[in-house]
Amino acid sequence: MRKKILLLLLSGLLLCAGCGNGAEGPSAPESAPSTQESISPEGDQTEQNSPADVWQPKEAPPVRNALTDEEKLSRQIAILGKGIFLFSGQTDEGYSTDDLSFLEGAGGQDALALIYVCDDESHAGWGVLGWGGNVAGQYVKGADVPAMSDPTKERVVMITMKELAEMFGVDSTAEMESLILGAWNGGRIAGLYFVTADLVQEWQDCVAEIDSYEQIIHTYSGGLSNENAIENAKTLYAYLQETYGQYCLTGQMESTWMTSPDYEMDYLMEHTGKLPAIRGLDFMHNDFEGVVDRAIEWWEQGGIPTICWHTGADFASGYDECLADNINWEEAFVPGSETYNSLLVGMDRAVPYLQQLEDAGVPVLWRPFHELDGGWFWWSKGGSDNFVKLWQLMYSRYTDYWGLDNLIWVYGYSGNGETMAEWYPGDAYVDLLGADSYAESAEARLYEECVKIAPEGMPIVFHECGRIPTEEELKEAEAAWLFFMVWHTSWLTEEKNQPLDALYQIYNSDYFITLDELPDFK
Secondary structure, eight states: OOOOOOOOGGGTSOOOTTOOOOOOOOOOOTTSOOHHHHOOTTSOOOTTOOGGGSOOOOOOOOOBOOOOHHHHHHHHHHHHTTSEEEEOOOTTOOEEESOOGGGTTOOTTOEEEEEEEESOGGGTTSEEEEEEEEETTEEEEEEEEEOOSSTTSOEEEEEEHHHHHHHTTOSOGGGEEEEEEEEOTTEEEEEEEEEOHHHHHHHHHHHHHHHHHTOBOOOOOSSOSOTTOOHHHHHHHHHHHHHTTTOEEOEEEOOSSSSSTTHHHHHHHHHHSOOBSEEEEEOGGGOHHHHHHHHHHHHHTTOEEEEEOOOOTTSSSOHHHHHHOOOOTTTTTSTTSHHHHHHHHHHHTTHHHHHHHHHTTOOEEEOOSOSTTSSSSGGGTTOHHHHHHHHHHHHHIIIIISOOOSEEEEEEEOSOOSSGGGGOOOGGGOSEEEEEEOSSSOOHHHHHHHHHHSOTTOOEEEEEESSOOOHHHHHHHTOOOSBEEEOSTHHHHOTTTSOHHHHHHHHTSSSEEBGGGOOOOO
16 A cells, blocks of 8 residues: 655645644655655745756546647648638627528538637636527527637637527528627637538548547556555446446535535435435535535434535635636646646645545545536536646545545536537546536436546436436336536525425435435445
8 A cells, every 4th residue: 555645734835714633644665755855835936946857747547539620620621621711700699680591402402601609718608609580570599609619719610501490489490581690708610601502421530530639548447447446446446347337326516605515415304314326525615524524424324424614715615716817827737846836736625535534444435626517617617628737637646646536436427518528638547537507307308418538338417406306207218317416505405406305305315315225344
């Protein structure tokens, strides 16, 4: 068993506002630089060391064959350019025309090809373009086009004439009198083309060829990514694998500002007579000691703890900073740079507390940087390539350097969907893969997107949700989520979000596993 390293909070190796005392652990292995050598309390490289002396993560194995965004887009534009060019504009400049002669004789599978981008990186997930037009002298509003993850990346979307007619409630686009494509929130129409059905097929073949070339290289063999994982983590993971596809574990996020940290748990016990199998906790605002205490207590009760971390780029703050912060991505992964050292110091704040959990034999479903492709939290503002490096950096720092062997790494996408494969860091860095959504459904689409990315056999999780989908909804959607986790407070306690009769039935169903039905993992 490798030696474990504990940070010494009282000796000044970490500055952690609001944290309690840390425990002293064994000395560092000779192969790893000491904390004093690698980073100072302020996060700067000490003067006596060159960047070559700074700790660096091990080299990541290749995840996939990859083309550059420019190569992929140029291949698509070469096809779209064979169509009729209609418009390109500046930021927030829309398109409007009542000359629809290009639609004369159009078939249902002919299409409008839109290349668009959002020039405001903070607007990921926002609507930035929107279809509209006039029918029978009346304006009809169509669907919005949202900025997805990596909003400043140019994307291509197709809307067929059949889909356009359905959007405007007509039998044929011949009934349309004008076409409008508005732009706002930094949206920009980089190119709008009318393309015939044969060009649509050519474009689809091109995209499929690119997707085939960029397939993820899977190495998953069914075990935890960390071969040195503690026995309790191995036992828990084996159970999760056995359960996947057969049952669904119940999960509930706690809040800590209500009457007690057990506010949600008490509510569930009162209204269902049961407690969830999984308790969600958060290191937000440096609640390290409280989270550790409650995680240990939950494990001793027979439950499974999962921990996320709402924090700014200082790793010592909360939700507002998650949204507002950003970092210098150009130097973030340059060993010895100020940003790199700050990332290491920040990540290390959690190490002694995760180590306390390991010392207590507690495995953790560890889900940092959740909603990773959303674009709203600082960790995804650098785009997919930078996020992959960030995830790999934390994984290697915690696993290879600090020797934390109790973590089961949960890779949590947002509900955006699309382009998710670009954000995948490789099987060597992931144990569970999932996404979250607050839509009132079983989210079959999102589940299927996760299945496309995950290696065969890796469990797929619904790591945050609002209303819990019923057993019937899940089975009808063929969405075999391993577990769900309802968000806290009103997402659980308000009838409009969580009807009590459905909540009771779910918690008392044979399909959903509650705390009392878990095996003994110790």
